[in-house]
Amino acid sequence: MGSMEPDQKWDVMLVGGGFGGMYLLNKLRNFGFDVHLYESGSTFGGTWFWNCYPGARVDSIVPTYQFSSDETWDQWEWSEAYPKREELEAYFRHVGKLWNLYSNASFNSRVVSAHWDIEEKVWVCEISNEQENTTTIVKSRILLFCAGLSAVPYKPPFEGVDDFKGKIYHTSRWPREGVDLKGKRCGVIGTGATGVQVIQEVGPVASHLTVFQRTPNIALPMDQAPLSKEDNIKLKKDMPETLELSKATWAGFLYSWHDKCAMDDTPEERESFYEKLWERRGFGFWVGNYKDTTVSPEAAEAAYQFWRKKTAPMIKDPYKREKLCPEVAPNPFGTKRISLYRTYYDIFNLPTVDLIDVNENPIHDITENGIRLQDGMEVELDVLIFATGFDTITGGLTHVDIRGTDPSFTLGDKWKKGCQTYLGMCSNGFPNFFWVYGPQSPGPFSIGPTCIEFQGDWLTQLLRDLRYPEVEKKWREMILEAGEKGLFKYAKSWWFGANIPGKQRECYNYMLGMPEYRKKCGEVRRNGYEGFQLK
Numbered sequence: 001m002g003s004m005e006p007d008q009k010w011d012v013m014l015v016g017g018g019f020g021g022m023y024l025l026n027k028l029r030n031f032g033f034d035v036h037l038y039e040s041g042s043t044f045g046g047t048w049f050w051n052c053y054p055g056a057r058v059d060s061i062v063p064t065y066q067f068s069s070d071e072t073w074d075q076w077e078w079s080e081a082y083p084k085r086e087e088l089e090a091y092f093r094h095v096g097k098l099w100n101l102y103s104n105a106s107f108n109s110r111v112v113s114a115h116w117d118i119e120e121k122v123w124v125c126e127i128s129n130e131q132e133n134t135t136t137i138v139k140s141r142i143l144l145f146c147a148g149l150s151a152v153p154y155k156p157p158f159e160g161v162d163d164f165k166g167k168i169y170h171t172s173r174w175p176r177e178g179v180d181l182k183g184k185r186c187g188v189i190g191t192g193a194t195g196v197q198v199i200q201e202v203g204p205v206a207s208h209l210t211v212f213q214r215t216p217n218i219a220l221p222m223d224q225a226p227l228s229k230e231d232n233i234k235l236k237k238d239m240p241e242t243l244e245l246s247k248a249t250w251a252g253f254l255y256s257w258h259d260k261c262a263m264d265d266t267p268e269e270r271e272s273f274y275e276k277l278w279e280r281r282g283f284g285f286w287v288g289n290y291k292d293t294t295v296s297p298e299a300a301e302a303a304y305q306f307w308r309k310k311t312a313p314m315i316k317d318p319y320k321r322e323k324l325c326p327e328v329a330p331n332p333f334g335t336k337r338i339s340l341y342r343t344y345y346d347i348f349n350l351p352t353v354d355l356i357d358v359n360e361n362p363i364h365d366i367t368e369n370g371i372r373l374q375d376g377m378e379v380e381l382d383v384l385i386f387a388t389g390f391d392t393i394t395g396g397l398t399h400v401d402i403r404g405t406d407p408s409f410t411l412g413d414k415w416k417k418g419c420q421t422y423l424g425m426c427s428n429g430f431p432n433f434f435w436v437y438g439p440q441s442p443g444p445f446s447i448g449p450t451c452i453e454f455q456g457d458w459l460t461q462l463l464r465d466l467r468y469p470e471v472e473k474k475w476r477e478m479i480l481e482a483g484e485k486g487l488f489k490y491a492k493s494w495w496f497g498a499n500i501p502g503k504q505r506e507c508y509n510y511m512l513g514m515p516e517y518r519k520k521c522g523e524v525r526r527n528g529y530e531g532f533q534l535k
C-alpha cells in the first residue's frame with residue numbers, strides 16, 4: 001500500500017480525463033461537489049492522448065463530435081470535418097483551460113485498485129504514478145469511472161514475441177515522440193478502424209508493408225473537407241439545430257435510418273437510393289441506410305453487394321481485390337464496426353504493399369526476423385505494428401481491482417459469466433460507484449460526447465438529488481467545529497443542551513454570525529438550492 005494523502009477525501013473521484021471526465025469535472029464542481037479527477041496520461045484527452053499512432057483521426061464529423069455547451073464551441077475553430085488527433089488534443093487543452101479544470105486533476109495517476117470500506121462508507125483507492133514510481137491512497141465517497149471503451153489494449157499472445165529483434169508497437173501505446181518508418185519493412189496485424197488509418201500512413205513511407213488481415217473491413221469513403229473561417233461561422237450558427245438533431249437520431253449523427261425497408265423499393269429505386277447515400281459519403285451508407293439493413297438478410301446483402309460494386313474496382317490486383325472485397329460478405333453488412341477511409345484501397349495498389357489472409361495462412365509465431373506463417377514462410381520485418389484493438393467496453397473497469405461490499409470478488413469476477421449492470425451506469429454490490437460510456441450503455445452505438453453528456457447530466461442530477469444526507473452531515477460537522485471554539489462549550493447552558501437531563505451535550509447553534517449565515521444561504525440559493533429536494 002502506498003502513502004495516504006493527509007485528510008484527502010473527495011465527494012466524487014473521477015477516473016479518466018477524456019470527454020467523460022472533463023465533462024463531469026466541470027459539471028459536478030459547478031454544483032458544489034468536492035471533486036477530483038485522476039488520469040493515467042500526462043494531460044487531458046483520454047483515448048486521443050493514448051492513440052497517437054500515425055494517421056489517428058476521428059471518424060465522427062465535428063459539429064457532433066465536441067462538447068455541446070456554447071462557450072466550448074463558440075471560441076473554437078475546426079480546421080477539418082474529421083480532425084487529426086493533434087487537433088483534438090489542442091481542443092482538449094482549450095476546454096481544460098476554459099473550464100479551469102487543471103487545478104482539480106492529477107495526471108500520470110493510474111487508479112489500480114478501489115475497495116469499498118464498509119465501515120467508513122468510502123472508496124479507498126490506490127493510485128500509481130509510474131513516472132515517479134509512487135503510489136498514493138485516496139478516499140472518495142463516490143467513485144465515477146470515465147475510462148471509455150478502449151482503455152486496455154489487446155495484443156494477441158503470439159509465440160516468440162520476445163525473440164523479435166526489430167521494434168514492436170501497439171497502435172494505442174505509440175511513442176508520443178513518433179517513429180521514423182521511412183525505408184523500414186513494416187508489418188501491420190489488424191484491419192479495424194485503427195488498422196485502416198495506420199495502413200494509410202505507413203504504406204507510402206515504408207520500404208515494404210505487409211498487412212495481416214483476418215477480417216476485411218467494410219470501409220466507406222470519408223467525406224473529409226477543410227473547414228474555412230466561413231464554414232466555422234456557419235457551423236456555429238447552426239449549432240442549436242445540430243445539437244437538437246443529434247439528440248434525436250439513433251446514433252447521434254445528423255442522419256438516421258431511412259423510414260423504408262430495403263425490399264419495399266424496386267431494385268431500380270434501391271439502386272438510386274444507394275447512389276444518393278454513396279454520394280454523401282461518410283457513415284450515411286451505414287446508419288442512414290434502409291431501416292432493416294442490419295435486421296433483414298436480404299437488405300444486408302443488397303447493401304453489401306452495392307458496397308462491393310463501388311469498392312472492388314479501386315483494387316487492381318485480383319487476389320487483393322477478392323481478399324479486401326470478397327464475393328461473400330464477411331459479416332452481414334453494418335453489423336461490425338464500419339470505418340471511414342481516405343486512401344486505404346489505393347494503398348494496396350502500391351507494389352510495396354502485400355496482403356496476407358491469416359485465415360488461409362495463420363500466423364504461427366514471431367521469430368527474431370519477423371512473422372512465421374503456418375506454411376513456414378517467414379515475412380521479414382523491421383517494425384511490427386499491432387493494430388489489434390482493445391479489451392473493448394468492459395476492459396477499463398474489469399482490469400482495475402474494484403471490490404464492493406463483498407471484498408472476496410472484483411467487478412471483473414462478478415462479470416466473468418456475463419455483464420450485469422443497471423442502466424449501463426452501475427452494478428449491484430458496488431455502492432456509490434458509477435461509470436459513463438461503458439458496458440450496457442449505448443456507448444459504441446452513439447457518438448461519444450452525445451452519450452457521455454446525457455449520462456453525465458443524468459448522474460449529476462442523481463448525485464444532487466441523493467446527497468441531502470451528505471449536506472446535513474457537513475452542516476453538523478461545521479456547527480460542532482464552531483462550537484468547539486472559545487469557552488461556550490464549558491458553560492452549562494441550554495445553548496449546548498445542558499438544561500435537560502439526558503439530552504445530548506453539543507452545540508445546537510450557528511455560531512459564526514449573521515453575515516456569514518446570510519452568505520452561506522445566498523450561496524446555496526445560487527447553486528440551485530443545493531441539497532434541497534421537494535417530494
Ligand code: N01
Binds near residue numbers: 388
Ligand atoms: O480495434 P478492432 P481497432 N490475428 O478490434 C485483428 C474505435 N476507433 O483499434 O476483425 C489477426 O476493431 C481483428 O481481426 P477480426 C472504434 O470504435 C475509432 O481497430 O477480429 N488479426 C481486427 O481486424 C473501433 O471500432 C477510431 O477478425 C487479429 C483488428 O485486429 C474501436 O476503436 C479510430 C488478431 C482489431 O480491430 C477499435 O478499433 C480507431 C489475431 N490474433 C478506433 N486479433 C476513429 O474514430 C485481432 N486481430 C477513427
